[in-house]
Amino acid sequence: MTDKELKTLDDVNNFKVDEGRDLFSATHEEIEIGATTDIYFIRTKEILEKMNLEGTEIVAEIFAGGAGIVAGIDEALNLLKKKDVKVWALEEGSQVERKDVVMRIEGAYSDFGIFETAILGILASSSGWATAARECKQACGEIPMLCFGARHVHPAIAPVMxxxxLVGGADGASCILGAKLFGKKPSGTVPHALILTVGDTLEVAKAYDEFMPDDAARIILVDTFQDEAVEAVRLADALKENLDGIRLDTASERGGVTPGLVKEVRARLDQAGHNHVNIFVSGGLTPERIIELKSLGVNGFGVGSYISGAKAIDMTMDIKEINGKPIAKRGRIPGKTDSPNLKRVL
Incomplete structure (x- = not known):
């Protein structure tokens, strides 16, 4: 392992992976030294230097391969901030259409080209997740929507996702690091594991009410042991005004959370005088399911796999000028693209 940026093929050959490494994800240091780049960028740098062209000034533009919400700008800039470059970019959370320029970089390609792989990957994945979150939030409207997707991806990228x-519009996130990176408190109450371990939903609800801070919402799962409607009323009868809500996360083996189930739970809670108890739904949600369920009185949604499994929005970097002269590969238009929404950021 080295803390020196990889600049030559010798550097790559001498780069060693620590034996006995427990986790295979790249560390911050490995990303920053270029260990996650494609090897051909190292070859490019070495060839340019041997041809005395390492100082060639270029203008590169990164454009989106599809429409969506841009995320990852801030993280990408952190890779460039120590380089002698000028950068223009869109703001995090901006809406883009296919072929829109997301970022423009001016400087010596041999200086920042090593980060092309990482920057494109950061922007592509983050934008895909942000776009999926925006679709869900638009379906929710004013109803809160939380991201519960950390369990569906590698832990190294869970906070990024x-x-x-949150950039895309989610109101909260369950992943501790992910939420804190955005300046929010992580959201969530208790899993089925606690209820199964204790052996009774009501006992867990009472313990949660007793032991958790006052600012922690009292929202309890009701699909673990008994009929959801029966369990919801049972908890509301016992906790009364202390119960903020119940969560429906019925297993797919039991049909999942259906419109009929939501209607029944809402009706039985109201009939028992518990109109104040909100209904929170999670499990296999999509924008279409959210729209279907929100009209039935659902007060909040937790979305996981629709966001975590979103397709990345491909990002491409093109060289558009070399030493002040417009240039481009065939099929692309030479010169800087007219992109009035770009702002100077570095």
């Missing part, structure tokens, strides 16, 4: 969801 949940932060991107």
């Amino acid at each position: 949940e932060r991107a969801a």
Whole structure:
């Protein structure tokens, strides 16, 4: 392992992975030294230097391969801030259409080209997650929507994904690091594991009410042991005004959370005089399901796999000028693209 930026093929050959490494994800240091780049960028740098062209000034533009919400700008800039470059970019959370320029970089390509792979990957993945979150939030409207997707991705990128969801419009996130990176408190109450371990939903609800801080919402799962409607009324009868809400997360083996189930739970709570108890739904949600369920009185949604499994928005970097002269590969238009929404950021 080295803390020196990889600049030559010898550097790559001498780069060693620590034996006995427990986790295979790249560390911050490995990303920053270029260990996650494609090897051909190292070859490019070495060839340019041997041809005495390492100082060639270029203008590169990164454009989106599809429409969506841009995220990852801030993280990408952190890779460039120590380089002698000028950068223009869109703001995090901006809406883009296909082929819109997301970022423009001016400087010596041999200086920042090593980060092309990482920057494109950061922007592509984060923008895909942010876009999926925006679709869900638009379906929710004013109803709160939380991101519960951390369990569906590698832990190294879980906080990146949940932060991107917040950029896209999610109201909260369950991943501790993801939420804190965006300046929010992580959201969530208790899992089925606690209820199964204790053996009774009501006992867990009482313990949660007793032991958790006052600012922690009293929202309890009701699908673990008994009929959801029966369990919801049972908890509301016991906790009364202390119960903020119940969460429906019925297993797919039991049909999942259906419109009929939501209607029944809402009706039985109201009939028992518990109109104040909100209904929170999670499990396999999509924008279409959210729209279907929100009209039935659902007060909040937790979305996981729709966000975490979103397709990345491909990003491409093109060289558009070399030493002040417009240039481009065939099929692309030479010269800087007219992009009035770009702002100077570095």
